Amino acid sequence: MSTSQPQRLARRTLFLASGTGLLGAALTACGDDAGPAENGEPADLDAALEEGGELTYWTWTPSGQAQVDAFMAAHPNVTVELVNAGTGTDQYTALQNAVAAGSGAPDVAQIEYYALQQFALSEALVDLTQYGFADFEADYTASTWSAVNLNGGVYGLPQDSGPLVMAYNQAVFDEFGIAVPATWEEYITAAEALHTADADRYLTNDAGDAGYAQPLIWQADGRPYEVDGENVTIDLQDEGTRRWADAWNRMLEPGLLAPIPTWSDDWWQALSNGTIASLITGAWIPGILQGSVPDGAGHWRIAPVPSYDGSPATSENGGSAQSVLQQSKNPALAAAFLRWLNHSEDSVGVFLDSGGFPATTADLESEEFLGAAPEYFGGQQINQVLVEAAGNVEPGFQYLPFQVYANSIFPDTVGTAYVDRSDLNTGLQAWQEQLVTYGNSQGFKVN
Amino acid sequence: MTTVLTEPAVGVDRARAARGRRPRPPRDWRGWQFAGPFAVVFVLVFIAPLAYALWLSLFQTRMIGGTVFVGFDNYATALGDAQFWDGFSRVFVFLLVQVPIMLLLALVAALAIDSARLYASGLFRLVIFLPYAVPAVVAVLMWGFIYGDNFGLAADLNDLFGTDVIRPFAPEWILGSIGNIVTWEFVGYNMLIFYSALKTVPYELYEAAEIDGASGFQVLKAVKLPAVRGAVVIATIFSIIGSFQLFNEPNVIAPLAANVITSDYTPNMYAYNLSFAGQQYNYAATIAIIMGLITAVIAYAVQLRGTRREDR
Numbered sequence: 001m002s003t004s005q006p007q008r009l010a011r012r013t014l015f016l017a018s019g020t021g022l023l024g025a026a027l028t029a030c031g032d033d034a035g036p037a038e039n040g041e042p043a044d045l046d047a048a049l050e051e052g053g054e055l056t057y058w059t060w061t062p063s064g065q066a067q068v069d070a071f072m073a074a075h076p077n078v079t080v081e082l083v084n085a086g087t088g089t090d091q092y093t094a095l096q097n098a099v100a101a102g103s104g105a106p107d108v109a110q111i112e113y114y115a116l117q118q119f120a121l122s123e124a125l126v127d128l129t130q131y132g133f134a135d136f137e138a139d140y141t142a143s144t145w146s147a148v149n150l151n152g153g154v155y156g157l158p159q160d161s162g163p164l165v166m167a168y169n170q171a172v173f174d175e176f177g178i179a180v181p182a183t184w185e186e187y188i189t190a191a192e193a194l195h196t197a198d199a200d201r202y203l204t205n206d207a208g209d210a211g212y213a214q215p216l217i218w219q220a221d222g223r224p225y226e227v228d229g230e231n232v233t234i235d236l237q238d239e240g241t242r243r244w245a246d247a248w249n250r251m252l253e254p255g256l257l258a259p260i261p262t263w264s265d266d267w268w269q270a271l272s273n274g275t276i277a278s279l280i281t282g283a284w285i286p287g288i289l290q291g292s293v294p295d296g297a298g299h300w301r302i303a304p305v306p307s308y309d310g311s312p313a314t315s316e317n318g319g320s321a322q323s324v325l326q327q328s329k330n331p332a333l334a335a336a337f338l339r340w341l342n343h344s345e346d347s348v349g350v351f352l353d354s355g356g357f358p359a360t361t362a363d364l365e366s367e368e369f370l371g372a373a374p375e376y377f378g379g380q381q382i383n384q385v386l387v388e389a390a391g392n393v394e395p396g397f398q399y400l401p402f403q404v405y406a407n408s409i410f411p412d413t414v415g416t417a418y419v420d421r422s423d424l425n426t427g428l429q430a431w432q433e434q435l436v437t438y439g440n441s442q443g444f445k446v447n
Numbered sequence: 448m449t450t451v452l453t454e455p456a457v458g459v460d461r462a463r464a465a466r467g468r469r470p471r472p473p474r475d476w477r478g479w480q481f482a483g484p485f486a487v488v489f490v491l492v493f494i495a496p497l498a499y500a501l502w503l504s505l506f507q508t509r510m511i512g513g514t515v516f517v518g519f520d521n522y523a524t525a526l527g528d529a530q531f532w533d534g535f536s537r538v539f540v541f542l543l544v545q546v547p548i549m550l551l552l553a554l555v556a557a558l559a560i561d562s563a564r565l566y567a568s569g570l571f572r573l574v575i576f577l578p579y580a581v582p583a584v585v586a587v588l589m590w591g592f593i594y595g596d597n598f599g600l601a602a603d604l605n606d607l608f609g610t611d612v613i614r615p616f617a618p619e620w621i622l623g624s625i626g627n628i629v630t631w632e633f634v635g636y637n638m639l640i641f642y643s644a645l646k647t648v649p650y651e652l653y654e655a656a657e658i659d660g661a662s663g664f665q666v667l668k669a670v671k672l673p674a675v676r677g678a679v680v681i682a683t684i685f686s687i688i689g690s691f692q693l694f695n696e697p698n699v700i701a702p703l704a705a706n707v708i709t710s711d712y713t714p715n716m717y718a719y720n721l722s723f724a725g726q727q728y729n730y731a732a733t734i735a736i737i738m739g740l741i742t743a744v745i746a747y748a749v750q751l752r753g754t755r756r757e758d759r
Contacts, residue, residue: 093723100726122510142516207705230511258597261705266597402510408710408724412530415706419618443511 026092033384041416042132042166045336053333056106058095059322060087061159063354064110067347071340080337092404098327099124105327107334108341111156112320113147113324114214114399114407117227119323120155121401126324127153131335136343143393144359151229156321158359159351162282163307163389164314166213167289170378171299172277173200180303180313184247187306191256194277201242202258205276206248208273208418209262210410211318213244215281218315220244220308223434225398232400232446245424253421268292280305282317285384287355290376302382304389312392319359357386364390374434402442406435503732510726521733527741530711531734535741537622538713542690545626550682552630553637558671560638561645572642583632587699590628595703616704625696633689637682645671662713680753684746691742694719714738 057068057080068080077277083106085091098105099122111119119125128134133154137145144158169181176197181187191203206212217224222240226233235241251257258276260266270276279285284446289300305314322341324334334383341347348363363369364387373379400406413434439446479486504521508514525531556575560568578586593600594615601613615624648670656666696717701708710724712715714734722731 089724100728195597209705259705260597261702263594264703264705266595266599269598402725405725408720409707411701412709412711415709420704432630441509441727443509 007365017030030362040130040332040335045339048330048333049075049078049336051333052079053330053332054079054081054329055108055317055334055337056081056083056108057108057337058083058085058091060084060091061108061110061301061320061351061356062353063356066350066354067341070346070350071337072347078333087111090202090403091213095119096404099325103327105325107328107330108322108324108338110159110322112318113144113316114372114403115148116155116321116323117150117401118404120150120153124326125155126326126328126331126335127155128157128324128335128338129154131332131339133157133335133339134265134279139343139361140359141361141364141390141393142321142395143316143390144321145321146395147316156323157338159320159322159342160284160356161390162284162316162318162357163386163393164219164280165283165285165386165389166278166280166303166305167300168303169274169276169296169299170301172274174430176201178277180301181306183310184306184308188247188250190255191251192254195256197447200275202276203251203279204280205258205260205262205267205270206252206418207257207259207261210407210414212262213265213410213414214399215282215315215317216248217241217244217396219305219313220247221313221394223396223398225400227398227401230444232439232444234400234439234447236430236432237425240429247308247394249424252418252424255421259418270423271296275362282319283357283389284355286316286374286377286382286386287357290355290374296376298378300377301380302377302385304385304392309317312388314389314392315396315397316393329387356419357431400435400439401440401444402435402439406431409434409438498734500736503729504736508726508729521730522737524730525733525737531714531717531737534711534714534717535738536692538690541622541626541693545629546683546686546690548626549599549630549634550679550686551726553634553639553682554675555680556634556638557641557645557675558667560642561671572638575638578632578634579636581632583695584699586632587628587696590624590631591700593704594624615706616700616707618707621700621704625693625700628696629689629693633686637686637698640678640682641675644675648674676753680750683749683753687746687749688742691715691738691745 031087052075055078057064059082061067063085065082068082072078072080085094085106091110095105095109099119103123116125137149139157141161143163144161148154148156148158166181172178172194173180176194178190178194179186181190187203194201194203217240220243222238222242222244224234224236224238224241232278234296248257257271260270260276267276271279271289271293274290286302289296293300304312307313322338324331324338328334343360348358348360352358352369353361358364358369369382370387371381372383373381410431413431414424414427416422417424436446505516505518506514507521556571559565560572565571570725581589591599596602596605596611596614596616601615604613605611614620651667652670656670661669692715693713695713697708698716698719702713708716710720713739718731718734718738721727721734
C-alpha cells in the first residue's frame with residue numbers, strides 16, 4: 001500500500017489534531033459554564049408545565065418515587081427521572097463533581113440544610129426569587145425558611161424539618177425506675193444511674209458525629225460560625241459550645257455514652273434490644289423507628305429535648321430542601337416541579353404517608369396530623385410534642401460555607417477525643433485550627 | 448520531514464554513488480499504521496491523565512478567587528504536610544510488617560501444594576485462592592461483622608471468656624486488623640504466582656537431585672527456592688504498590704470503627720478526601736504524584752536488588 005506524501009501529511013495532522021482536540025475538550029469541560037439566564041418570572045412556571053419536557057431529580061427521600069409518579073400523573077407532558085445518587089455526603093460528592101465539571105448535574109436535587117450554603121455560594125443553585133418563591137415564606141416554619149433563605153436569595157424549598165427531640169424506651173425507663181429527664185442535669189444523672197445498674201446498658205450513644213454535635217451545640221446556644229459573605233468567624237469555644245462540651249464531657253469521660261456509631265448495624269441491634277435507652281434526635285425519628293426497629297413497638301415515647309435552663313429551646317437536626325441547579329437546561333420547568341413537590345398538598349400528602357415530618361405550617365397544624373396516636377408509641381399523640389418542638393427552634397445558627405468538608409475532618413480532630421474519652425474542648429480547638437487554615441486557603445477571610 | 452519528492456537526476460545519483468552514499472529511502476509509515484491504534488489508546492489512557500494530573504498540580508482553585516497558577520507551591524506544601532507524612536509512615540509500617548507475613552504464608556502454601564504430599568491439593572489451591580475472588584468491599588464488610596466488638600464475633604468471644612481483650616477496632620489494633628484482612632485477601636493470589644513458578648522447574652532437576660541423594664530439605668533449598676526467587680521479587684513489587692495504595696479496606700471500615708480511621712489515614716484516603724470532600728483537586732493531584740514517584744522509586748530499587756541477587 002502506498003499513499004502519496006500530501007495524504008500522509010494530512011493523515012498525520014488529523015491524528016495530532018484529534019489528539020489535542022480531545023485533550024482540549026477534556027480541559028474545557030472543567031471550566032465555567034454560562035448558566036441559564038437570571039430573568040424568569042412566575043408566569044413562566046405554568047407555561048413550562050403546559051409545554052412539558054424532561055427533568056432529572058436526585059433524591060434519597062423514601063417517598064421520592066411515589067411523589068414523582070403522582071407528579072407525572074398530574075402533568076403528563078413532563079417526564080421526571082429520579083436518580084438516587086447516594087445519601088447525604090455521597091450525593092454531595094457527585095454533585096460537587098458535576099458542578100466543577102460543568103455538566104452532569106440534575107435539574108433538581110435534594111440538599112440538606114447544612115450543605116445548602118456551600119452550593120449556593122459556589123453559584124451552583126438558581127435563586128428562585130425570580131419565580132416568586134419569596135411569597136411562600138409564610139407557608140413554612142421559621143427555621144426551615146431561614147435555612148433556604150441565604151444571602152438575600154431563595155435557594156430551595158424546604159422538604160422536611162428535624163427539630164431536636166428526645167425518643168426514649170419507656171420499658172427500660174420503667175424497669176430501672178428512671179424518670180423522663182427534663183434538664184441535662186437530670187439526663188446526666190440518669191445516664192449514670194442506668195449504666196451503674198447494668199453495665200451493658202447506656203442511656204444514649206454517641207461515637208462522635210459532626211452532624212449530631214452541631215445541633216447539640218446549637219441547642220446549647222452555641223453559635224460557633226458567623227458568615228458574612230467572604231468573612232467567616234469560627235469560634236468553637238464560645239459560651240454555648242463550651243456549655244455543650246462540658247456537659248457532654250461528664251458523660252463521655254466516665255464512659256456513659258455507648259461508643260456505637262449511629263446508623264451502624266450495631267446501633268439497630270442496640271435499639272431493638274434496649275441496650276440504648278434513649279436518643280436525642282430529629283423529629284423524623286418516628287418513621288425510622290417504626291420502619292426499622294419493629295421489636296421496639298409499644299416501648300418508645302417522644303419527649304422534648306432536655307434543656308440547660310428550663311426553657312424549651314431546641315435546634316434543627318437534619319432536614320433537607322430541594323433546589324434547582326444552575327446547570328438545568330429548563331430552570332422554569334424545574335422550578336415548577338419543585339413548587340409542586342414541596343408546596344402542594346398532593347405531594348406533601350404522599351410525603352406524610354411515608355412517615356416524614358413536614359416543614360409546611362398548614363400540615364403541622366392540621367387536626368389530623370396533631371391527633372395521630374400511633375400504636376408503636378403506645379398511643380401517645382407524638383406529633384403534638386414534635387410540632388411544639390418545631391416552634392421552639394432557636395434562631396440564628398449558621399453553618400459554614402464549607403460545611404461538607406468541615407464535617408469530613410471532624411473524625412480527625414473531635415473524633416480523637418471521643419476515641420480517647422478525653423476533653424472535647426481540646427478536640428474542638430484542633431478542629432477550629434484546621435477549619436481556619438482550610439477556609440483561608442479557599443479564599444475566605446477567616447477569624 | 449525531509450524526504451525527496453522528485454526523482455533525482457541521473458547525474459546527481461551517479462555523483463552520490465561515487466561518494467559511496469546511497470539515496471535515503473523514503474520514510475516508511477507502515478510501522479505507524481500497526482502501532483497507531485495502540486499509540487492512540489496509550490496516549491489517551493496513560494499519558495493524558497498523567498499530564499492532566501501534572502497540569503492540575505501546578506494550580507490552586509479557591510471557592511473565592513478562582514484558579515491561579517502557583518508553580519510548585521503545592522509540592523512545597525505537601526513535602527511539609529504532617530498529615531501526608533503521617534499517612535505515609537502508617538502505610539510504610541504496614542508494608543514492613545504485613546508484606547513479609549503475607550508472602551511467607553503464600554510461599555509455604557505454594558510449597559505445600561507443590562510438594563505432592565497433600566491430599567486434594569487442587570481443593571486447597573482453590574480454597575486459598577477464593578478470598579481473592581471476593582470483591583474487596585464485600586470482604587471488608589464481612590470482616591467488619593466478625594470484628595464488631597458490640598455485637599460481632601469479637602463481642603461473642605469476649606462474652607465467652609469474660610474479657611474485653613479482643614477489640615479489633617481499638618486504635619492500637621486497627622492497623623493489624625486491616626493487615627489481617629489484606630493478608631486473607633491476597634495470600635491466595637501470591638500463592639498462585641509462586642506455585643506457577645514452581646511448576647516451571649523441569650522434572651529432570653528433581654530427578655538429578657534424587658540421584659545425588661538430596662534430602663527433601665536440600666531439594667527445597669537448592670532447587671525450589673532459587674526457582675521462585677524471580678516470582679518473589681515480582682510479588683514483593685506488587686505488594687509494595689498495593690500497600691502504598693491502601694484505600695478500600697480502611698475506607699470501608701471507617702464508618703464501622705467510628706473516628707478511629709481518620710480522613711488522612713493513608714495517602715490515598717487523604718488524596719481522596721481532599722478532592723472529593725474538600726474540593727482541593729489540585730493539592731490532591733500533587734499528593735497523588737508524589738506518592739506515585741515514591742512508589743516507583745522504591746519498587747525500582749527492590750527490582751534492582753532482586754535481579755542483582757538473581758545474577759549471582
